[in-house]
Amino acid sequence: MKKQLKDLNLLDRFLFAEATEDPVIMQYILEIILGKDIELQPLCATEKEERVTQTQRVVKLDVCAWDTEDTVYSTEVQKQNTYNLPKRSRLYHGIIDGKQLPSGEVNYNLLNDSYFIMIMPFDLFKRGRYRYTFEMSCREESGLVLGDGATRVFLNTKGTDTENESQELIDLLRYFETTTAEVSNYSGSNKIQEVHKRIERIKASEEIGVRYMQAWEERIYDKMEAREEGLAEGRAEGRAEGRAEGRAEGRAEGFVDGFNQSIIKLFAKGQSEEMIADIFEMSIEDVKAIVALK
Numbered sequence: 419m420k421k422q423l424k425d426l427n428l429l430d431r432f433l434f435a436e437a438t439e440d441p442v443i444m445q446y447i448l449e450i451i452l453g454k455d456i457e458l459q460p461l462c463a464t465e466k467e468e469r470v471t472q473t474q475r476v477v478k479l480d481v482c483a484w485d486t487e488d489t490v491y492s493t494e495v496q497k498q499n500t501y502n503l504p505k506r507s508r509l510y511h512g513i514i515d516g517k518q519l520p521s522g523e524v525n526y527n528l529l530n531d532s533y534f535i536m537i538m539p540f541d542l543f544k545r546g547r548y549r550y551t552f553e554m555s556c557r558e559e560s561g562l563v564l565g566d567g568a569t570r571v572f573l574n575t576k577g578t579d580t581e582n583e584s585q586e587l588i589d590l591l592r593y594f595e596t597t598t599a600e601v602s603n604y605s606g607s608n609k610i611q612e613v614h615k616r617i618e619r620i621k622a623s624e625e626i627g628v629r630y631m632q633a634w635e636e637r638i639y640d641k642m643e644a645r646e647e648g649l650a651e652g653r654a655e656g657r658a659e660g661r662a663e664g665r666a667e668g669r670a671e672g673f674v675d676g677f678n679q680s681i682i683k684l685f686a687k688g689q690s691e692e693m694i695a696d697i698f699e700m701s702i703e704d705v706k707a708i709v710a711l712k
Contacts, residue, residue: 423630424621427597429539429575432630434495436620438481443616446609448483448491450590451535451549451571457486482514490514490532495594498692499540500702507534507570515568531567537594541574548577548588586610681708 426433438444445458483491492514496503511534518529543550550572554564575591577583589605593614602614620626684694691709695702 423627426621426630428594428617429495429497429537431495432633433597433617433620435481436626436629437613437617438483438493440616440620441483443613444481444483444493446613447493447590448535450584450586450607450609451573452533453584453587459484459486484530488530490518490530491535492533493535493537495537497539498702499538499542500690500692501706503536503538503542503572507536507572510534511568511570529567531569533569533571535571535573537573537575537591539575539595541576542572546578548574548579548583548591550574678708678711681705682711685709 421430423433428434428437438447441458441460445456448456448458481491481493483493485491492510500506511532514532514534515529518532519526541547552570552572554566554568556562556564573587573591575595577588577591580588586605586607586609589601589607590610593601593605593610597614597617599614599618602610605611681694685691685705691702691705694700695705
């Protein structure tokens with residue numbers, strides 16, 4: 419069932435993208451997450467599509483922002499554990515860095531510091547922490563950090579280790595899960611309360627409400643089109659295989675094989691396992707098993 423705009427939380431990508439176009443909201447979120455003052459440049463890019471070459475898969479970076487020292491912040495919300503997030507963050511971080519230098523530039527010290535931040539309602543690493551921060555370090559020499567300027571941060575709204583995290587970050591992550599006045603007021607954080615005032619205006623906007631409806635309709639049409647394409651391919655390949663075998667069991671096996679191949683093709687075209695599972699009303703585990711057949 420489709421949520422109303424007023425019922426969305428910051429973990430919903432549409433609201434997150436709309437909210438973080440406001441530089442004040444983006445700045446306050448980053449300041450609470452990173453525990454430092456940040457002065458952002460005016461422009462934030464949301465749902466930015468990146469493709470290194472025409473033959474490579476499309477990657478959409480949720481939100482990119484730059485501060486006045488040209489540090490790059492890419493931030494996204496991820497509601498489902500797709501079991502590939504560490505490596506996905508590696509790809510995304512590489513894309514962010516690859517866009518910073520012009521073609522032919524060999525002075526890699528011109529690369530800006532960059533952060534990739536992912537906010538999730540589950541504990542990716544099962545350690546109970548609200549925050550997991552990763553930087554390159556030397557295995558053989560304890561305390562030796564590579565210093566390449568790249569940082570990846572994974573945030574878990576379900577954390578339990580309250581002793582080693584700031585209360586303001588814990589409150590912010592709770593607010594991501596339940597984006598309401600009650601939660602923002604309970605936090606006592608002026609920044610979270612200001613964020614909520616601005617989000618209330620977003621939820622009350624008729625223009626943004628229309629955009630939300632259009633985005634929802636487009637997503638439904640995309641799902642229907644992909645589902646019909648996949649089912650049609652599965653039926654066609656299944657019938658062809660069945661005719662070749664000339665037996666009932668051959669037709670059944672052919673249909674299954676064609677259906678599986680349709681899923682594999684959609685995955686190869688860049689559809690996520692989560693989206694494929696949604697299209698065919700399957701579990702992600704079943705999709706993973708079929709994709710592994712390739």
